[in-house]
Amino acid sequence: MSNVNLMCEKSFSQADQEIVDVFMEFQQALIDKNLDKLNEMILDVPDFINVTGKYQSKDEFLSQIGDGTLNYLNFDILNPTILFDDDNAASLIANVRLFIKINAKELRVISNSVVSFEKSSEKWCISKWEN
Known part of the structure; x- marks a missing residue:
């Protein structure tokens, strides 16, 4: 069962749908704490921005997912x-409503997200996630 919901009435071109699908897959991997999948989906960039707006390395971000500091529970795009x-x-630009637990505190956040994608080995990967 997916905890990622697309709330949109417009239809997308095939190219647009590819990007939406990758973003939804990324968000589900966050919820599932699928570190292997996340590592594959996020490019090695100097700074990655998490939902709190904090700049951090990809490794630090993934570490906080793995150790339970950041717990993503649900996403509505x-x-x-x-x-x-x-x-x-x-780029994907959207408001994203998410439910997250940070250091045992549950939050409901509506984020103005801008997600940058780059093709790497013929696959779309995330190079930046600004909130």
Whole structure:
């Protein structure tokens, strides 16, 4: 059962749907604490921004997912817009309603998310997640 919901009435082109699908898969991997999948989906970038707005390394982010500091519980993606820079770079812009537990405190957050994607080995990967 998925804890990721797309709340949108518009239909997407095939290219746009690919990006939406990757973002939804990413969010489900966060909920499932699937560190192998997350490691595969996030590019090795100098700084990754988590839901708290904190800049951190990919390894630090994944460590906080694995040790239970960050617990993602549910995501609702609200009316995403997809923009392509070229065939190898895209962005998803959406409000994301999420339920998260940080250090045992449960929060409900609505985040203005901008997610940057880059193609790596013919797969879309996340290079930045700004909230």
